[in-house]
Amino acid sequence: MVEVIPFKGIIYNKEKIDNLDSVMSPPYDIISQEMQSKLYNNSPLNFVRLILGKQNPDDTDDNNRYTRAKKLFESWIKDSILIQSDKPAIFPYKIEYKVKNQKKAMNGFFILLKLDPEYKLVKAHERTLSKPKADRLNLMRACHANLEPIQLLYIDKADAIRRNIDRHLDTPIIDVKGYDGFNHKLWKLDDENIISMIQNELRDKVLFIADGHHRYQTAINYSNETKNKTGDTADTVPYNYLMVILANMFDEGLSIFPTHRLIKKSDINLGLTLKNLEKYFNIKEVDIDKSSQSSAEISKKLKDDIETKTDHKFAMYVKGKYYILTLKDVTVMDKLAKDHSETWRTLDVSILHKIILEQIVGISQDNIEDHVKYTRDDEEAIDFVDEGKFDLSFLMNATKIEELKAIADAGEHMPQKSTYFLPKMLSGLVIYKM
Numbered sequence: 506m507v508e509v510i511p512f513k514g515i516i517y518n519k520e521k522i523d524n525l526d527s528v529m530s531p532p533y534d535i536i537s538q539e540m541q542s543k544l545y546n547n548s549p550l551n552f553v554r555l556i557l558g559k560q561n562p563d564d565t566d567d568n569n570r571y572t573r574a575k576k577l578f579e580s581w582i583k584d585s586i587l588i589q590s591d592k593p594a595i596f597p598y599k600i601e602y603k604v605k606n607q608k609k610a611m612n613g614f615f616i617l618l619k620l621d622p623e624y625k626l627v628k629a630h631e632r633t634l635s636k637p638k639a640d641r642l643n644l645m646r647a648c649h650a651n652l653e654p655i656q657l658l659y660i661d662k663a664d665a666i667r668r669n670i671d672r673h674l675d676t677p678i679i680d681v682k683g684y685d686g687f688n689h690k691l692w693k694l695d696d697e698n699i700i701s702m703i704q705n706e707l708r709d710k711v712l713f714i715a716d717g718h719h720r721y722q723t724a725i726n727y728s729n730e731t732k733n734k735t736g737d738t739a740d741t742v743p744y745n746y747l748m749v750i751l752a753n754m755f756d757e758g759l760s761i762f763p764t765h766r767l768i769k770k771s772d773i774n775l776g777l778t779l780k781n782l783e784k785y786f787n788i789k790e791v792d793i794d795k796s797s798q799s800s801a802e803i804s805k806k807l808k809d810d811i812e813t814k815t816d817h818k819f820a821m822y823v824k825g826k827y828y829i830l831t832l833k834d835v836t837v838m839d840k841l842a843k844d845h846s847e848t849w850r851t852l853d854v855s856i857l858h859k860i861i862l863e864q865i866v867g868i869s870q871d872n873i874e875d876h877v878k879y880t881r882d883d884e885e886a887i888d889f890v891d892e893g894k895f896d897l898s899f900l901m902n903a904t905k906i907e908e909l910k911a912i913a914d915a916g917e918h919m920p921q922k923s924t925y926f927l928p929k930m931l932s933g934l935v936i937y938k939m
Contacts, residue, residue, distance in 0.1 A: 507626050507707045508619035510746065511593035511700050514693070515936040516679065518588045522550060525681045529689070529933040532653060533557045534637065534719075540684075550586060552933030556644070556652050571647040578648050587936065594695035595703065596935050597670050598750060600928040602687035604760055611758030611928050612667045614694075615654060615935045616703070617746040618712070622725045627657065628713045628913035631923055633722050634874055641723040651724070651748035651937040655717025656930055658754040659710045666706050667753060673699055683931045691934050713754065713913050715926050721747065748937035750930055754906065761906060764922040765886040766857065766899040767878040770866065773896050775823060781865045785837060786830040793826055795891065804883035807900060817856050820900040822890055832856060848911045849919070853901055858920040861899065879922040
């Protein structure tokens with residue numbers, strides 16, 4: 506049974522802050538070093554100082570990004586920079602944005618979700634990496650709080666939950682423009698009848714993690730660790746719950762984009778790589794001229810070249826050109842991934858990892874963190890290779906929502922970073938303090 510409950514959320518105090526836009530932050534996992542510095546400069550109260558504080562050369566066990574986050578968090582509460590709601594509530598959330606010249610609005614709500622350590626009712630579709638989990642666990646230990654939500658999807662074809670919530674909304678308590686240029690609106694709703702309706706509607710649902718696999722598993726690890734430390738194993742202890750944003754899987758405001766692979770591996774031989782790729786793919790070479798074409802123009806043509814409804818196509822970008830790779834025969838995956846379902850074997854991301862990365866480039870699960878980075882930005886996947894930051898990149902098409910559901914239902918995991926949901930949730934809207 507899915508159990509959700511309202512909570513006393515902590516938000517920024519508008520009476521203490523002239524411009525709420527200046528204190529909001531992107532989610533920690535998409536903040537580059539340059540963006541981090543920009544957010545620091547935006548305001549001494551910017552939320553990045555809690556979720557991804559700067560590291561200093563002289564950091565110690567007693568003075569580091571986590572201990573500094575703890576001190577800041579406590580001081581902001583003491584000084585009423587952050588204030589807690591007086592009654593348990595849910596926090597409806599809307600993001601209005603434009604993508605591909607189309608206006609969209611994503612609907613969701615903040616609520617506490619009881620953890621499901623066995624993933625019976627909360628379905629994950631991606632494997633997690635050790636480094637991000639260790640980082641987030643250190644932050645949770647220091648602050649004893651969910652500073653950021655994770656996003657989960659539920660299935661509600663009638664859209665009954667959203668329609669009922671919308672009937673109770675008036676003026677938002679927060680209305681800001683995020684780093685992404687999108688409009689983010691937040692409400693507080695403590696009506697017991699609507700909360701009870703939501704609890705009843707979700708009770709028999711299955712939830713699917715859209716964004717936040719590492720943070721979900723970190724919350725489970727933190728809960729187990731705290732139970733062992735305190736000896737308190739009651740179901741209702743605060744660390745048995747996690748702050749989440751729930752959204753309808755059929756919400757028209759949800760968009761899924763691909764996450765491209767950036768490869769850094771000094772022993773890659775392009776000629777040999779292409780020869781090995783020919784065993785599995787039809788290859789088309791496309792020359793480009795960066796002196797006359799912008800990265801935006803190149804990425805648009807590249808994306809058009811790999812767009813397909815039936816084939817499995819990728820683009821391998823190297824400096825000065827790219828190669829369109831079209832899989833000859835998908836049944837080759839039956840041998841290479843025979844321990845997986847047919848759905849898993851026919852995912853583009855599975856084909857990329859199993860055939861190209863593992864078989865040809867020599868990157869396996871054991872060394873993937875050393876050689877692969879990720880970007881959703883098509884132009885970054887081109888520019889970073891041209892600038893020599895990476896040796897090559899693979900650009901791909903997006904995973905479909907029905908594929909995500911099928912994989913999660915089967916209890917399987919896609920390779921890391923298989924999906925990129927838009928819009929991204931804004932960090933700094935609500936906090937759950939345990």
